[in-house]
């Protein structure tokens with residue numbers, strides 16, 4: 140006899156005899172719950188309707204559909220096939236999400252099912268398979284590692300260019316200019332390039348040997364060894380320095396905090412030196428390019444829109460006055476300046492396709508069956524240019540954020556440059572504070588001109604983040620001289 144009919148028969152018997160015993164009621168509730176769960180499982184298992192997809196090719200699946208700017212190609216496809224598409228990137232089934240409503244389904248309604256990330260080849264080589272934050276499985280270790288980051292005191296550390304900012308916050312000082320024209324800076328660049336590289340193993344798990352043949356794995360291993368060696372030296376330097384905690388509590392950098400945590404923690408979560416180096420590396424990979432890219436796009440849009448540049452410079456200079464430096468307190472008073480940053484992140488989110496997630500169980504979304512182990516990519520770029528949400532979506536109009544409560548903290552799914560849900564970017568405050576501080580000072584101190592009145596080429600270059608293809612060259616003219 141099927142489970143539901145057994146339950147019904149038992150229920151009728153109980154009704155005839157009355158629910159005379161408290162155990163009967165508990166029994167009834169228990170069976171109702173089991174039946175509901177059972178019905179749900181059957182519903183998910185029976186539903187075979189898959190999200191739509193364009194025709195695929197043998198072996199490569201839909202890889203040929205990605206083109207050189209995958210966020211744009213996927214957005215164009217979503218206009219034809221809808222905001223949930225199931226593509227096959229090689230052998231890897233990948234759900235592509237292109238609307239705020241479907242984003243909410245993944246990052247809110249079913250966030251628990253999509254809380255893990257697939258471990259990529261780069262994560263295996265550089266981060267010991269997920270001993271960092273970004274690739275760590277969702278759980279207690281990940282929660283604690285995220286929290287440690289939020290503790291870093293940033294207020295006085297933000298100065299200079301982005302790489303130096305990250306160095307100072309994470310490592311305690313800048314390493315620019317050391318080891319020649321910065322062996323360290325070249326190393327960081329190599330790590331980021333390798334993270335953005337296409338790996339066969341990620342798309343065709345059985346073809347990892349191709350990455351060995353092409354030399355990709357050897358290059359990753361060599362760079363990873365050099366980077367971890369460098370970070371080891373930094374850790375040793377911190378241990379030797381043995382900072383006086385009482386006097387210098389405010390000047391602790393991320394390494395100090397992580398060392399304290401690793402050595403003094405009574406937590407049951409093991410936090411090894413490998414974890415420590417991986418968390419620091421995360422910060423460079425996730426924090427450097429994104430922050431720098433936002434600044435570059437902001438300057439490019441401001442040069443292209445002299446009216447906006449004039450208005451924002453007037454505001455920055457009015458608030459900061461004759462002070463040569465703009466401080467955090469000033470920035471909170473600059474309403475239009477903050478709109479400029481929000482509009483830059485809408486039009487040019489540095490992470491155009493969110494870091495992939497993976498489903499842990501099967502689930503039904505919008506009537507479509509999504510199996511366990513499906514990768515999920517959110518097209519952040521498509522959502523922030525969706526004409527159903529944004530008026531003139533391709534135009535740079537900071538005014539759209541004036542008196543508009545929409546924010547990037549992950550609650551408004553139509554605007555998610557930092558992602559949303561459990562795996563939302565833990566560096567939001569740091570990233571925004573860095574962008575604000577650097578941009579405000581650049582606008583305050585200098586007027587900016589294009590060399591030879593050339594136009595800016597706004598062509599994008601797809602990588603770990605989407606940059607300008609041709610670096611931006613501008614001439615600064617001091618405002619104070």
Ligand code: HEM
Nearest residue numbers: 272273425426429430490556557558559562563564566570
């Ligand atoms: C403008 C600057 C930045 C932007 C636009 C940005 C954007 C993002 C996005 C879109 C994600 C994926 C979120 C998701 O899957 O829902 C992410 C994740 C992440 N970001 Fe950022 N980010 C920025 C700066 C930073 C900084 C400065 C740090 C560190 C200091 C950082 C650390 C991370 C980490 C560790 C993750 C992975 C989180 C996890 O998987 O739990 N980001 N970021």
